[in-house]
Amino acid sequence: MQRIGVFVCHCGSNIAATVDVSKVAEMALMEPGVVHAEDYQYMCSEAGQAKIAAAIQEKNLTGMVVCSCSPRMHEATFRKAAERAGLNPYMVEIANIREHCSWIHKDVEEATKKAVILMRAAIAKVNLNAPLQPGESRVTKRALVIGGGIAGIQTAIDIADAGYEVDIVEKTPSIGGRMSQLDKTFPTLDCSACILTPKMVEASAHEKINIYTYSEVEKVSGFVGDFTVDIRKKARSVDMDKCTGCGVCQEKCPSKKAPSEFNRGLNTRSAIYTPFAQAIPNVPVIDREACIKFKTGKCGLCAKVCQAGAVDYEQKDEIVTEKYGAIVVATGFDTIKLDQYDEYAYSQSKDVITSLELERVMNAAGPTHGHLERLSDGKAPKEIVFIQCVGSRCSDDRGKPYCSKICCMYTAKHAMLIRDKYPDVNVTVFYIDVRTPGKNFDEFYRRAVEQYGVNYIKGQVGKVIPQPNGKLLVQGSDLLDNKQILKEADMVVLATAIEPNPDVRKIATMLTASIDTNNFLTEAHAKLRPVESPTAGIFLSGVCQGPKDIPETVAQAGAAAVKAIGLLAKDKLLTNPCTAQSDILLCNGCSTCENVCPYGAITYEDKEVNDHGIRETRRIAVVNSALCQGCGACTVACPSGAMDLQGFSNRQIIAEVDAICR
Amino acid sequence: MSLEKKEFKPKIVAFCCNWCSYAGADLAGSSRLTYPADVKIIRVPCSCRVNPMFILRAFEKGADGVIMCGCHPGDCHYSTGNFYARRRMTLLFSMLDYIGVENGRTRVEWVSAAEGVKFSETMNSFVEKIYSLGENVRLGDLRCKS
Amino acid sequence: MSSEKKQAELIKEISGVNPLKCMKCGKCSASCPSYNEMDIKPHQFVSYVINEDIESLVNSKSLWKCLSCFACVERCPRDVKPGKLIDAARQIVVRQKGQNYLLADEIPELLDPELPQQLLVSAFRRYRR
Numbered sequence: 001m002q003r004i005g006v007f008v009c010h011c012g013s014n015i016a017a018t019v020d021v022s023k024v025a026e027m028a029l030m031e032p033g034v035v036h037a038e039d040y041q042y043m044c045s046e047a048g049q050a051k052i053a054a055a056i057q058e059k060n061l062t063g064m065v066v067c068s069c070s071p072r073m074h075e076a077t078f079r080k081a082a083e084r085a086g087l088n089p090y091m092v093e094i095a096n097i098r099e100h101c102s103w104i105h106k107d108v109e110e111a112t113k114k115a116v117i118l119m120r121a122a123i124a125k126v127n128l129n130a131p132l133q134p135g136e137s138r139v140t141k142r143a144l145v146i147g148g149g150i151a152g153i154q155t156a157i158d159i160a161d162a163g164y165e166v167d168i169v170e171k172t173p174s175i176g177g178r179m180s181q182l183d184k185t186f187p188t189l190d191c192s193a194c195i196l197t198p199k200m201v202e203a204s205a206h207e208k209i210n211i212y213t214y215s216e217v218e219k220v221s222g223f224v225g226d227f228t229v230d231i232r233k234k235a236r237s238v239d240m241d242k243c244t245g246c247g248v249c250q251e252k253c254p255s256k257k258a259p260s261e262f263n264r265g266l267n268t269r270s271a272i273y274t275p276f277a278q279a280i281p282n283v284p285v286i287d288r289e290a291c292i293k294f295k296t297g298k299c300g301l302c303a304k305v306c307q308a309g310a311v312d313y314e315q316k317d318e319i320v321t322e323k324y325g326a327i328v329v330a331t332g333f334d335t336i337k338l339d340q341y342d343e344y345a346y347s348q349s350k351d352v353i354t355s356l357e358l359e360r361v362m363n364a365a366g367p368t369h370g371h372l373e374r375l376s377d378g379k380a381p382k383e384i385v386f387i388q389c390v391g392s393r394c395s396d397d398r399g400k401p402y403c404s405k406i407c408c409m410y411t412a413k414h415a416m417l418i419r420d421k422y423p424d425v426n427v428t429v430f431y432i433d434v435r436t437p438g439k440n441f442d443e444f445y446r447r448a449v450e451q452y453g454v455n456y457i458k459g460q461v462g463k464v465i466p467q468p469n470g471k472l473l474v475q476g477s478d479l480l481d482n483k484q485i486l487k488e489a490d491m492v493v494l495a496t497a498i499e500p501n502p503d504v505r506k507i508a509t510m511l512t513a514s515i516d517t518n519n520f521l522t523e524a525h526a527k528l529r530p531v532e533s534p535t536a537g538i539f540l541s542g543v544c545q546g547p548k549d550i551p552e553t554v555a556q557a558g559a560a561a562v563k564a565i566g567l568l569a570k571d572k573l574l575t576n577p578c579t580a581q582s583d584i585l586l587c588n589g590c591s592t593c594e595n596v597c598p599y600g601a602i603t604y605e606d607k608e609v610n611d612h613g614i615r616e617t618r619r620i621a622v623v624n625s626a627l628c629q630g631c632g633a634c635t636v637a638c639p640s641g642a643m644d645l646q647g648f649s650n651r652q653i654i655a656e657v658d659a660i661c662r
Numbered sequence: 663m664s665l666e667k668k669e670f671k672p673k674i675v676a677f678c679c680n681w682c683s684y685a686g687a688d689l690a691g692s693s694r695l696t697y698p699a700d701v702k703i704i705r706v707p708c709s710c711r712v713n714p715m716f717i718l719r720a721f722e723k724g725a726d727g728v729i730m731c732g733c734h735p736g737d738c739h740y741s742t743g744n745f746y747a748r749r750r751m752t753l754l755f756s757m758l759d760y761i762g763v764e765n766g767r768t769r770v771e772w773v774s775a776a777e778g779v780k781f782s783e784t785m786n787s788f789v790e791k792i793y794s795l796g797e798n799v800r801l802g803d804l805r806c807k808s
Numbered sequence: 809m810s811s812e813k814k815q816a817e818l819i820k821e822i823s824g825v826n827p828l829k830c831m832k833c834g835k836c837s838a839s840c841p842s843y844n845e846m847d848i849k850p851h852q853f854v855s856y857v858i859n860e861d862i863e864s865l866v867n868s869k870s871l872w873k874c875l876s877c878f879a880c881v882e883r884c885p886r887d888v889k890p891g892k893l894i895d896a897a898r899q900i901v902v903r904q905k906g907q908n909y910l911l912a913d914e915i916p917e918l919l920d921p922e923l924p925q926q927l928l929v930s931a932f933r934r935y936r937r
Contacts, residue, residue, distance in 0.1 A: 070688045071705065072680075096703070099691025104782075105699050114699040121704065343839070343883055393831060394885035432833040462839030462883060477837035479851065484843040512739050514682060516776035534681060534775065535739060578707065596710075598741045631740035632711030636750065648707055654719055660702045661673050661723035 002127050005036040005061040006119065007052055009043035009068035011098055016041075018102040020112040024067060027116045031123045035059050044074050052078070053085035063091040063126040067119050069098040088131035090577065090647060095122035117660055124655035132577035132646055137626050139225040139573060140325040143564050144169065146217055146507060149177020150196060150550060151542025151557045152330035153203045158561030159328075160208035164568045167322060168203065169231055170213045171503070172261070174279035175200055177332055181262060181356065183363040185550055186413040187444035193278060200280045214285055216503075218319065220327070220510040223599075223629060224537030225573045227324045235315040237286035238272070242310035245282035249302035249311065250274070258290035260367075264357045266375065267367035272302045272311075277365060286311075326564040327511060329521060329533070330541040330557065331504045335496040336391045340398040344390065344494055345464040350376040351472060352464060354496040355410055362417065372422060374490055377470065381490030384418060385474045386411050386429040387461045391497035393432070400497045400518060405547035407495035408435045412448040414493065419452040428455045428487065430476050438549070457485065464492050500544055513538045520546050531560040539563050578647030579628035580635060582621040584609055586642035589619030593634035593643055601627035602634060672726035672792045676703045676785070677712045681739035682774045683731030689778030690785075697785035700792075701729075708732070709770075710743035714754040717768070721758075721801040727767045727792040731781070734772040744772070762800040766791045815862040815900060822896035829886045830854045836880035836890045846870040850880050853890040853897075865897050872898075875924065 006028035010016035021039040028037035036059045040048050043066055055061060064087065066078045071094040079089035097115040105111040143159050145152045148170030156166045168175065179185075180200075182192035203209050212231055219230040253270035260269040262276050269275075271290040274282060292299040293313060303311040335356050338346040346352045351374045353361070364370035374381055388407055391399035408431070415427045434456070436442040448454045459477040467473050467488070474487045500519040508515040513533040514522040521544050524532040531540050541560040542553045567573075582593070584607060594602045607620045621643070623634075635643045635650070644650055678684040684705050690697070706712055709732030717728045730751060732744040748770065755768045769788055773781045820827070836850040837843060848856065848868045856865045865871065874894045881889040 070684075070691070072685060072688055096688075096705075099688040100703050101699075103691040103694055104696045106696070107699075110699045114702065117702055121702070389833065389885070393833075395829060395887050396885060399885060432831065458834070460833040460835035460838050462835055462837075462879070475838055477834040477843075477849075477851065479832065479834040479837070482849060484837060484840070509736050512737070512741055514733065514737055514739070514775050516774065522775050534685070596742075596746060598743070629740060631708040631743045632706070633708070633740070633743050633746050636710060636713045637746070645707070645711060648711060650713065650715070653704065653706065653711075653713075653716055656704050657675060657716055657720045657725075658723055660675055660704070661720055661725050 002033040002063045002129075003035045003059060003061050004031075004033045004123060004126055005052070005055045005059060005064040006031075006034055006038075006123065007043050007048075007055075007064065007066045007068075008037070008039035008097075008119075009048070009066065010039060010041045011069060011102075012041065015068070015098050015102040018105060018108055018111045019097055019115045020108060023112055024097070024115050024119060028065075028119060028123070031120060033063070033127050034123060036061065043068050044077050049077075049081040052081050056082065056085040056087050061087060063087075063093075063129055065093050065095055065119060065122040065126055067095040067097045067115065067122070070094075070096045070100075090132040091126065091129050093122040093126045093129065095119045120662070121656040121659040124659040125652045128649065128652045128655055130646070134574040134577045135625050136572045137225055137575050139568060139570050140227075140323045141165065141568050142167070142322070142324050143326045143328060143568060144227070144229055144322070144324040145328045145330055145541075147177070147330035147332055147501075147542070147544070148175030148211065148213065149330060149332045149542065150179040150199070151332065151544075151553045152177070152328070153199050154554050154557035155328050155330060155541045155561045155564070156209050157199070157203055157206065158558050159564055159568070160206050162561075162565045164208065164565065166209050167231075167324075168209065168211045169215050169217055170211065171216050172275060173214045173236070173273075173283075173285045174275050174281070175203065175211060175213060176276070176278070176280070179550060180276060180278070181264070181359055183359045183366075184413060184417060186409045187438075187440045189413070189417070197278045200278070204280045211281070212320070213281060217507060217510065222323075225325050225567070225570075227327055227537065229322055229324055229327070231320045231322065233318040233320060235288075235317050236283065237288070237311065237313055237315050238284055239310040239312050239315075240281065240283050242308045243283045244308050244310075245274075246307070247274075248305050248307075250284060252301050252305045254299065254301060255290050255292050258287055263360045263367050264354075266357060266360055286313075326537050326539065326567045328539045328541050328560050328564055329504070329507060329511070329513065329544050330560075331501045331507060331544045333498045333543040333547075334501055336400065336499050338391070338494070338496060341390060343463045344387065344461070344492070345466050345472065346494065349464075349466045349472060349492075350374070351381075351490065352492045352494065354494050355407065355414065356496070358414055358493050362414070372418060372425070379490070380422070381425060383426050383487070383489045384428070384491045384493065385461070385472075385487060385489040386415060386427070386493045386495065388429065388431045388495045389460070389497075390494040392495075400499060402518060402547065403435065404495075404498045405435075406498070406549050409438070409441060409444065409549065411493075411495050412436075412445045412454070415454040416448045416452050419448075419454060426455070428457060428489075430457050430459055430461050432458075432460060459485070498543065498547055504544055511535060511538050520544065531556055531563055537567060575626060576630055577625075578630040578645065579625045580623045580630065580632065580643050580645050582623065582638075583642040583644065584618075584620050585611055586640045587618070587620045588640055588642075589621065590639065592637050592639060593621055596633040596637045598631065598633070599627045599629055601629075670793070670797060672700045672789065672797070673724055674701045674727045674729065674789060674792060675720045675725050676701050677706050677709070677716070677728070677730045678703050678773075679709045679711075679732045679739070679744075680705055680707050682733035682737065682772075683709075683781065685775035686731070686773040686777045686781040689775065690781040693778045695778055695782035697782045698789045700789055701785050708738065708740050708743035709747035710740070712747060712751075714750055717754060718801065721763060721798060722803045724798075724802055726795075726798045727769075727788060729769045729771060729784075729788050731771050731773045731784070734774055737774065763798065764795055766795050767798060812860045812862055816857055816860040818900060819857055819862065819893060819896040822899050823889065823892035825889050825892050827854045827857045827888060827893065830858075830888045831886050833885065835883050835885060836888075839879040839883050841877060841879065842873050842875055845873040850890040850894075853893045854888055857893055862897065862900070865894070866901055870894065871901070
């Protein structure tokens with residue numbers, strides 16, 4: 001028989017306001033095995049933990065139940081407290097009477113009743129608990145960063161500077177990401193490339209950093225400290241070692257009609273290409289869908305002009321398998337598709353562009369060489385209208401329910417830059433709210449209005465109508481003047497909502513990292529663990545976790561790096577002892593469990609069994625506790641009931657069910 | 663024992679996987695999204711840990727409804743656990759329906775850690791359904807009834 | 809419950825709209841083709857219902873100037889649908905009169921060649937029961 005102590009927490013008034021805590025403690029004493037029960041204001045406080053330790057020692061407890069907040073919050077705290085007082089930490093169970101009871105029920109009697117039932121279930125479980133000992137697993141001292149934008153680059157540099165090997169996997173032919181497409185950055189108007197390229201060079205020159213561009217993560221297996229990852233290096237058709245980056249092949253390539261991804265499809269590029277001048281590595285790739293050689297077999301001009309002999313049409317995809325201790329996801333974002341927003345005439349007029357496209361138009365390396373001109377006829381615009389919140393803050397299924405966070409600031413930036421360079425151009429911004437929380441952000445926005453005379457109108461645009469004369473009629477509302485506005489514009493710029501990179505869903509599935517309804521990766525705790533995924537060993541960097549501007553992304557990238565370094569610095573990790581085990585007397589070696597195990601943790605051995613005096617050798621399932629993650633799939637699949645999960649055994653869960661239905 | 667009919671207070675057991683649905687329930691709690699107190703949650707590591715035996719046991723002991731929540735298909739913390747759970751429960755529920763435990767009394771729902779609202783809405787609608795179905799009379803161990 | 813409050817509740821019920829979802833972006837007013845004819849503008853419908861000032865709404869010119877083209881319903885990013893709100897206010901008036909506002913027989917007399925086709929269609933859609 002266990003000797004169980006029950007500790008009921010008031011959590012200030014969080015629990016005590018709706019649950020009669022002293023009644024719960026009183027009821028606990030009537031349960032089998034309970035020898036001690038008390039309630040206290042804050043069980044997680046030092047004083048509360050001291051009470052627990054005292055009770056464990058004085059009453060010689062063999063198990064304990066804490067009725068408090070979610071086990072996801074403080075299970076570790078109470079387990080450590082128990083361990084310090086000499087009790088096996090796995091003899092502690094939590095009854096969640098805060099998140100699952102006091103916070104969602106208003107009636108005191110009803111909530112108290114439920115709290116008692118939840119406590120009974122926990123007591124019933126503890127009665128069947130057994131002490132468990134965690135095992136150990138080793139840590140591979142190497143990190144993987146998925147995504148080579150500013151977030152991935154910063155994370156990789158920070159981890160590498162701490163002395164660990166880092167691999168960056170980037171899908172496109174060059175690192176640099178979205179930031180490389182930007183012209184200037186707010187709120188200081190630095191040139192984006194000028195501050196990014198040194199980082200790119202630093203990453204590529206770092207002896208601890210290895211960059212796989214034009215590559216994708218194909219398969220991930222393993223667990224924290226010991227991930228095994230297959231990386232697909234897509235065929236570049238150019239030998240990385242031989243290529244000198246002279247660029248002659250790109251000049252001579254006769255197929256120049258492929259839309260340039262880097263310039264958002266506003267102009268074209270050759271079939272053999274580097275996405276932009278500062279690309280790292282400065283080695284082109286052949287776009288096999290656009291290449292004449294690959295389509296018809298005739299051409300091969302690039303191979304002929306390449307003096308280094310680097311062009312290799314026979315190159316094939318290559319799979320590299322590596323082991324990693326930690327994985328950082330930095331997959332970034334894209335702007336949403338605008339096919340659902342026909343009212344803004346994006347698909348009807350070339351002069352309606354997204355803000356990211358405007359970045360390219362304003363950039364000296366862009367399709368217009370940095371001249372502000374209409375993409376339809378190349379004329380200089382005189383009247384530009386910016387529309388905010390296109391697809392952001394939409395509760396319908398056309399857009400995204402969240403605020404994209406960066407649009408207010410980059411629109412102010414665009415407006416300011418245009419007014420600065422072309423003072424005769426009128427700039428109008430239709431806004432719903434201007435959101436500028438951030439250091440020097442509001443000052444920046446005010447400068448756009450006060451110093452540069454940008455016309456901000458509170459109201460949204462209902463429709464953009466392309467006119468026969470090539471102009472765009474913008475029909476919007478001015479809520480402060482209470483009037484409808486009709487404005488002829490030469491260009492319309494849409495502050496398009498951002499969304500996580502569509503590939504992130506695939507990657508999250510491979511990593512078993514959880515993802516929210518908007519495809520942003522979920523953090524382990526919204527406030528206290530913002531850069532860690534709930535899946536151990538996976539860290540989040542940049543916009544894959546939520547909308548962010550560059551300074552925030554860099555800050556989070558550093559934070560993710562520190563968390564990864566903290567993991568890599570350990571030599572060994574304690575493993576979860578809640579693993580499956582098979583009963584040698586019941587197991588008949590049927591192999592059913594092996595088939596459902598996602599970790600390959602189950603093998604079979606011939607073992608000597610003494611079954612009621614009969615000695616014989618049987619084939620028996622053996623669980624490798626270092627590989628077993630404790631999901632319990634095998635326990636249900638087992639036809640003879642030999643498999644059981646320690647810490648969540650059949651008897652324990654049934655005891656809980658019984659206690660709840662009592 | 664009085665002959666007056668007692669007010670029906672259903673017993674509802676919810677199995678929630680530790681990684682998504684239990685966290686979703688926590689989020690419902692911290693967002694103060696209410697649902698009836700009739701629902702009691704049992705934490706399991708994964709929806710695939712839920713043995714059909716547990717559900718039968720719950721009905722035997724007088725539960726009026728059992729709901730199982732796991733990660734969305736494809737998002738399982740253990741990669742494939744919820745696929746097994748889905749198959750097992752499909753079979754179990756059709757069998758239960760056959761022996762008279764209506765389909766409305768059993769449910770599988772996918773709730774992620776970020777879906778506090780969905781958790782609360784799911785529980786509200788499930789409890790409402792159980793109220794409309796009334797007390798479960800099948801499978802119960804008569805010795806459990808007072 | 810005051811009669812104003814009751815009417816506000818009725819409007820919400822008929823329209824199936826939760827006006828509190830409005831984020832005051834003004835896209836409805838920006839989309840409205842008969843904006844200039846209205847005294848109370850589409851984005852104001854929402855705040856009139858929130859403030860339970862149904863009296864003004866029912867006596868406004870806008871009540872009969874709305875074409876029910878539902879451009880505002882279509883484009884509202886928050887699913888607030890001001891067009892449905894004004895439509896519900898119109899329903900209240902019709903119900904108070906105890907009969908359909910328009911009878912099919914009366915229509916030829918009322919017919920004005922200037923009248924937009926859409927208005928006729930929407931009038932039929934709504935009042936021919």
